[in-house]
Amino acid sequence: VFPAESHPRLSIMTPTRLLLGSVASSMVGFSLGALQGGQMAQLRFRAEHAHKMPDTTAGWYLYHKSKNYHAMQGGIREGFRMGFKTGIWSLVALSLESTVDRYRGSSDMFSTVIATLTVAGAFSLWHRFSLSTAARTAKYGLVFGLAYGGVQDLVGLARGRPIGYVEMI
Template structure:
């Protein structure tokens, strides 16, 4: 008897677990979605930072040593070796810097999105838009942007959030997960249809 109850509890928790995955955004629970998005943003920022940082360092190295270029093969070998070392080091530093910034912004946005989802009790594009707007505002405040720069950053953040939120909603609908405003529209249309049938 005890074994049967234990098996029933295990089966119920498995069903609950599967339901939690199904109802989560992009079918990924926040505990997985947020770190994955942060890691992806860090990777993109790292790649962009390495490319930009190494290129800038290479140009700077050429400008700084333009007046004393090597005159023999050994000198050119050492010149290129030093240049490559400077490019690699500068690229790594810039990559970590840009990756950390993008990772932090991404983590902040997805955490805020999850907080809005929990607070509102709905998972739709409005939560994503509000989260992006909040992060854009925090980013502007941190960097002490002027009022026009803050407004421009807020517009871009809101546009990104709404677009990304609508994409998530489309994926959710394709996977059969209910989306709040779509269900409201369906209920409203259903009530209107019923009232029309009663009048006829």
Template sequence: MHFPALFLLSNIFAFSTGSLLGSALGGKRANLRFIAENSHRKPKSQAGWYLYHKSKNYATMLGAVKEGTKSGLRLCGWVSVFVVSEGCVDRVRGRVDAVGTVVAAGATAGAFSLWNRLSYAMTVRTAKQGLALGIGFGVLQDVLRVVKGEGDDIKYLSWLPRRKPEVIVETHKTTSTTPATEAKV
């Protein structure tokens, strides 16, 4: 897949995933915060309970939207770092294969660990997970390229059936109109 399309699609998917997960977490957290902040003044009438739940639902929704947006943008940033570093590694190496994906995943995991100031044990764990996901994602990309017929340079997948790329031959007919042919038509 070409870089602009990959960048756009991966960021759309990352924002969607991050916002869904973040809004679920943020809504639950805002709900519990509202209950804790208002536990000392419970309503005493039916109208009071109605307004209490209305305010609680509003606070929950607002917390979900705020946290969902933050999480979606945060995940978009890290996915952008991964996709750009993968593209840079592939361009520097001059070929597109799983190695670029693994290097980009390791670099992104390291950058994530430094940015969040993780402990040594968590950094090692993050690096292992990043490399494992990089290997899986890179091999999957290579398999898809080989099956589509684009990965002739990928030797370790030579046993997979390959689709031969179709060659489109365009012929351009140049027709010149003369007064004699125009009269017949």
């Protein structure tokens, strides 16, 4: 499926890089989703039970116990949801980056920028963003592509990988 690479990005072969990148972004997505989901579930619990606040010490103990249980359950649910989404979008971006590398015949920052801009556009279309929000998403995709691609090129240059635009200079 993947041709042999003489100089892989970050010195990691493409299938391994796709797996590691997707798993890492899924873990970050799970963490962020769990934090946000736990907070939202906690606030929802407080709003739903605001009319019947406890009066006794035992009642407050059970109230907080239930609130923490709901917060944990909401956090885990939202964490898995967000982790799955971020894992899929990063898998698409990394796969597209590898595909652009193969078709261009060179792996450098420009392939990363093309991949991140394409994924930002697809993300905007998927979520039906307005034109101004889609432009902002594209700007973030461009900045991320330049930064991530630049770091990859610096690491590759330090390890002796040929970088097309550097060799032209």
